[in-house]
Amino acid sequence: MTGPHLGTRPAAWTAAFVLSVTGSAIAGAGTAHAEDIDHLTAQQIADRSRDALLSAQSLHLSTSGDLGKGSTPMSLELTLDRDGNCNGSVDLGNSQGSALIVKRGDDIWIKPDADFWKNQVPNGGSAFAAIVGDRYMKGAADDPRLSALTRTCDLNTFQKLVSDNANDDRGTLNKGAKTTLGKASVIPLTRMRDGATLTLDVAATGKPYPLRLTIEGNGADAVVGFSAFDEPVPRTTPSPADSFDVSALLGRSTSPV
Template identity: 30%
Template sequence: MRRTVTLTALCLTAALGLTACNPTSEDGGELATKAMKATRGASSLHVNGDISDSESGKVRLDLSLDKKGECKGTMGLGDEGTMGIIRTGGVVYMQYDEKMLRTQSKGESKADVDAAVKMLAGHWVKMSPTDPDIKDLAALCDLKDLLSDLKGTDTAAKKGKDLTVDGQKATTLTEKDGKTDYTLYVAAEGKPYILKTIMKGGDQPGTLAFSEFEKPVDAKAPAKKDIVDLAG
């Protein structure tokens, strides 16, 4: 799981950035730079979509996060199940469905697995963001770190047609980096945020949509009755 979470963070950065270092095309390169600067400057956003991973299959994301390290959302790992995450006040709360618990407990006795499912499924597990089991996932909640490599300089992005993405007017940008073809949809009105990115080919194809820029992240600790504190 830790490898998949780390890969997801890398894919998010790659999905947001057109990185090929070639001469800029007229208009396209300039717009790409502006889009990445605007997106990098966002204090919060919501990401939703999926990225394929050779180890865990399709990684599904539905996550709101900000630069204060607050986040709330879910992540699905192929056929392994789904987990929820809330990070607030320096504490991480994880919620695993039964399928995820059983998948991650392979090799253990049926009695131990059944006991873990009974205790944890549907509940929130209170954990430290530095816990080795979730350290990479907790780091994914920090938008500042996630966007730190989003520079957008010297891209070979080509400007395409204008269209609408989730009700917002957008301009398309395309670029090829190695075996991966990127298509970015940039807001044509207001700040030029990246609204959507599609990656085809390469090792991690997928589609991610970005929204709710600058909106507060509603990351609140679960009710005490729903929390399991394994640290006692």
């Protein structure tokens, strides 16, 4: 018995979000050298924010909402680093299911809920759910069936998406007045793109990390949050008693299905 490529939809959605939002909002090249962010131009702040994001060794990524054009609202909560370690969850929205994700080294664990099994694995999902029970599926990170989730867990992949799509400067980038986001002082940068408004809130003190990215308009309503920069990914992994071998569940074949 072979199984589906688990995680394709959340990985594809996250990539689409990054390409549509992050690459557009954090645009430009070069690094400004002025010390006071109040005196920097919108483009200089965007440059610094992009460079800060690309230099991070780890971070917590939070996404929610949808990109319009008939897309399904989804959410992701994930702490990840450049070594490919991660810990978090993905929710496919509209009662389509959610899953916990843990990756450490060469191993990855996934714990789908009942809605995930029902909607994402229509052929045999209920049987799989009965076998796995309240355990994680454990597999090798290089298993092709888990490759989408593995890529989602890699901060290098995320940063490459940002870097590769950082030169789209259509629309005027504007700098707003300093304000607050929670307890943080931020400067908002906005850009109009294809009928939508992109807003990037950049930390106004300390390192100019991007803290929140929103897209609104033209059917889209979504948010990306960035936090816990350079903090370690939790090292705790599911115990053997709480794990079930994914190969035993989906079959020994690792060829695409």
